[in-house]
Amino acid sequence: MFGDLSGMMDKLNNAKQKVEETKKRLDTVLIDADAGNGVVKVTVTANREIRSISIADAILVDKEELEDYLIIALNKAIQKANAINEAELAAAAKDGLPNIPGMDMFK
Incomplete structure (x- = not known):
């Protein structure tokens, strides 16, 4: 009924491994954003970890504006x-999943 169950399990394990590798790689992808024309700059990883915050001295006098x-x-x-x-993890999972009819979860 399900064909090669062992092969499907191997593909699922492969998908899990690809997702884990992608998560590790996303720790190295840095995203920069700023506010107030560069008065405040932040850098986060694609896994949403804050790596750095830079604040211009001029803004330090106004606490509310800085916040x-x-x-x-x-x-x-x-x-x-x-x-x-989300895009990277979905792609990694989709690449490793077995082709099960009716189970196209990542359209």
Whole structure:
């Protein structure tokens, strides 16, 4: 009924391995975002880990403005990271999954 079950299991294990390798690689993909025309800059990985935050001295006098710029820059970076992360992981999973009729989960 399901054909070569052993072969399917090998393909599933291969998909899992590809996803894990992709996750590790995404730790090295850096995404930059800024707010306030570069007053605040952040760098995150595609796995949504903050790597650095840079703040211009001029903004240090206004706490509320600094907080706003941090939120804006971090949200921009996280949105970009999410898009890259989801696309890369879906591609890795799709490449390794066996072809089961009616189970096309990654269209």
